[in-house]
Amino acid sequence: DTGVSQNPRHKITKRGQNVTFRCDPISEHNRLYWYRQTLGQGPEFLTYFQNEAQLEKSRLLSDRFSAERPKGSFSTLEIQRTEQGDSAMYLCASSPPAGYEQYFGPGTRLTVT
């Protein structure tokens, strides 16, 4: 399977704990995006990487959220001191260098209890 993969697929955590999600984009896709989607809503943009450089961050990305893409391949999204309002599906997408379409992964569903 050469699509975008995300791990874990589901995460249940207690309020106040830290969580980290991983995204592996399609090989050779230089652009990578993180989104958050809640039930009945469209994906909300969180951040964007071109290769290893984080070029855009949404105001939604509070200081508790941090994302990295250290070698320009996989990316991680960390949420510190989770809150119940962080419960959502976290989607990763990637785009090829010469393309504009975004290929989404299956997402990581986070539940904060």
Add this chain to the structure above:
Amino acid sequence: GQQVMQIPQYQHVQEGEDFTTYCNSSTTLSNIQWYKQRPGGHPVFLIQLVKSGEVKKQKRLTFQFGEAKKNSSLHITATQTTDVGTYFCAGRSSNFGNEKLTFGTGTRLTIIP
């Protein structure tokens, strides 16, 4: 900030009937994309429109971009059960230096066999 609204929020149609969803942006867009998300799935890219007044067709699907580049529509002719899902438009506000896609609120299509 940029807002993208879609109407209707829900649409139930008999199989074989037509379906249309409308997308309106609060700001002028450089381009607009459409995605389909099946229940329990992730968004899948359908098409991108760039030019003012552009119309593109994919089999039974017709996509339009408004003259002012602030609105768009997706029309499906003779719906089939495979068309079930939520259709999102997603717009970019400028071509360069801004990779952020703002997704619409989505239109959820259900088909009555």
